[in-house]
Amino acid sequence: MPNSSPANLSKALDRLRPDVRAMHAYKVQGAVGYLKMDAMENPFSLPPALQLELGQRLGSLEINRYPGERQNDLKAALASYAGAPEGSAVLLGNGSDEIISLLALACAQPHDGARAKLLAPMPGFVMYPMSAQLQGLDFVNVSLTADFELDEPAMLAAIAEHKPAITYIAYPNNPTATLWDQGAVQRIVDAVGEQGGFVVMDEAYQPFASHSFIDRMKAEPERNAHVLLMRTLSKFGLAGVRLGYLIGPEAIVSEIDKVRPPYNVSVLNCEAAIFALEHAEVFAAQALEIRTERAKLIDALKTIPGVEKVWDSEANMVLIRVADAAKTHEGMKARKVLIKNVSTMHPLLANCLRLTVGNAADNAQMLAALQASL
Numbered sequence: 179m180p181n182s183s184p185a186n187l188s189k190a191l192d193r194l195r196p197d198v199r200a201m202h203a204y205k206v207q208g209a210v211g212y213l214k215m216d217a218m219e220n221p222f223s224l225p226p227a228l229q230l231e232l233g234q235r236l237g238s239l240e241i242n243r244y245p246g247e248r249q250n251d252l253k254a255a256l257a258s259y260a261g262a263p264e265g266s267a268v269l270l271g272n273g274s275d276e277i278i279s280l281l282a283l284a285c286a287q288p289h290d291g292a293r294a295k296l297l298a299p300m301p302g303f304v305m306y307p308m309s310a311q312l313q314g315l316d317f318v319n320v321s322l323t324a325d326f327e328l329d330e331p332a333m334l335a336a337i338a339e340h341k342p343a344i345t346y347i348a349y350p351n352n353p354t355a356t357l358w359d360q361g362a363v364q365r366i367v368d369a370v371g372e373q374g375g376f377v378v379m380d381e382a383y384q385p386f387a388s389h390s391f392i393d394r395m396k397a398e399p400e401r402n403a404h405v406l407l408m409r410t411l412s413k414f415g416l417a418g419v420r421l422g423y424l425i426g427p428e429a430i431v432s433e434i435d436k437v438r439p440p441y442n443v444s445v446l447n448c449e450a451a452i453f454a455l456e457h458a459e460v461f462a463a464q465a466l467e468i469r470t471e472r473a474k475l476i477d478a479l480k481t482i483p484g485v486e487k488v489w490d491s492e493a494n495m496v497l498i499r500v501a502d503a504a505k506t507h508e509g510m511k512a513r514k515v516l517i518k519n520v521s522t523m524h525p526l527l528a529n530c531l532r533l534t535v536g537n538a539a540d541n542a543q544m545l546a547a548l549q550a551s552l
């Protein structure tokens with residue numbers, strides 16, 4: 179390789195968007211040899227008998243054909259699993275990350291003489307601002323309160339001022355694991371509806387939460403006709419499969435579906451997801467165990483000197499505050515446990531670490547590494 183890049187290479191690179199070149203790539207930490215407690219993955223693997231059966235199912239697929247009708251079976255299975263409201267339709271995404279970009283893409287048009295806006299409370303999921311940036315929407319960032327509750331007056335004021343095309347409510351939120359007050363959420367939903375816009379309820383952590391906004395959608399379908407429910411099978415236990423879905427009124431979903439790449443969900447993803455839903459009770463038992471372990475983990479964290487604060491959780495993660503997050507994160511890494519240092523993501527997250535809830539053995543190992551690293 180020559181030392182200086184060829185002129186054609188650098189001229190080609192100059193054609194890339196400067197904002198893209200200035201971005202940092204989404205970093206997936208190398209994890210071989212580590213206990214992985216950084217990405218809210220389900221710690222359980224499929225029982226061996228189901229592994230075999232899944233292998234046979236996948237092996238017999240027509241992988242020489244583009245995905246086809248089988249996707250409708252998956253949509254029906256997801257609608258029934260979620261208990262979708264009547265008259266709703268389902269859109270499939272290659273993970274909900276893809277759905278987040280499709281929504282931004284479909285809404286990227288000027289409104290009231292300004293760029294379209296996308297609003298979300300922060301700290302929150304990084305893909306919301308990223309989708310806005312990449313699709314040319316302005317991101318409106320409304321801070322949570324210091325205790326990670328929704329700042330309802332600030333949300334309502336921002337909605338009135340900015341008239342966002344899309345408002346995201348992660349329910350529960352990542353990385354704070356909070357499930358906000360349903361009354362406040364409904365009032366925010368109403369405010370968005372009044373000025374015209376979509377609310378996306380991102381329920382990635384629904385398997386671990388005490389309730390879902392879907393009940394409000396079913397109770398008052400007209401009031402919530404502009405609400406889209408986004409879920410994923412990732413935290414459910416299929417992070418490697420990549421399958422997200424959006425449930426909403428057919429009139430909206432059919433429009434968003436037009437910008438979806440037609441074969442975005444492979445026959446392998448599709449069949450694996452159908453298979454998992456056929457065995458939903460296996461995953462429900464795993465989620466129940468994780469919720470039980472979560473309670474024990476939170477109790478244990480509260481007894482550790484040096485853990486200054488432990489927040490309640492409605493997800494398979496727990497947010498804590500320590501004296502020196504960078505030091506603790508490095509110490510745990512040296513002890514072969516990966517967690518997420520979220521302390522530089524937002525001022526409210528100063529010295530905060532996000533721990534995934536694993537099984538009993540994983541949690542014990544994580545706690546020992548944490549204690550030794552404070």
Ligand SMILES: *Cc1c(COP(=O)(O)O)cnc(C)c1O
Nearest residue numbers: 273274275303352382410412422
């Ligand atoms: C993990 C997560 C998702 C899931 O993204 P996938 O692309 O479906 O894996 C979506 N929203 C939030 C808030 C998350 O934390």
